Amino acid sequence: GENVEQHPSTLSVQEGDSAVIKCTYSDSASNYFPWYKQELGKGPQLIIDIRSNVGEKKDQRIAVTLNKTAKHFSLHITETQPEDSAVYFCAAVWGNTPLVFGKGTRLSVIA
């Protein structure tokens, strides 16, 4: 079955710097890759996603890139702000198989 590995597990950046979180997946059939942000006491919030027919997608300060050949995808956050501090999860899925999540990255933005 699908396996998703996420790195790093913790990340600290200065406010205004960029943050990058990387995930690799094992199943080449995976075609949908969402990213979630989870704040303390809340459920995961979908922040951006990408499908296998696209190499990059951007939404304001957040971007996701996908390398199908290498089977990895990355989340990029530019101009980080204290409110970006949270746990971020990547996931991969194909068709109607269940979403498989990475273990999460705890991002701390230091003001």
Added chain:
Amino acid sequence: KAGVTQTPRYLIKTRGQQVTLSCSPISGHRSVSWYQQTPGQGLQFLFEYFSETQRNKGNFPGRFSGRQFSNSRSEMNVSTLELGDSALYLCASSLDRQDDEQYFGPGTRLTVT
């Protein structure tokens, strides 16, 4: 449009008891998935319901069960609770498929003593 709602938000139960958690999906969403989140294991898939039928099942014991009603609302039940069942239980809804955008509820925090 209202988001995914889950009730109750917090629950404390004793070992051996059983518990029922409820999830109301986003209006128009027909797929509901349940996840268990713990610090050690992360987000683990329990099961998915679509049109009142279980479509996918994760690797959890039979003590974990669920159902879906005709209005797409879903419940999950855990019988004979164990200490290790303490976790945040999350449900997520999507239009039809697992590779549609999935939106999570706030979760139910279950503590087993």
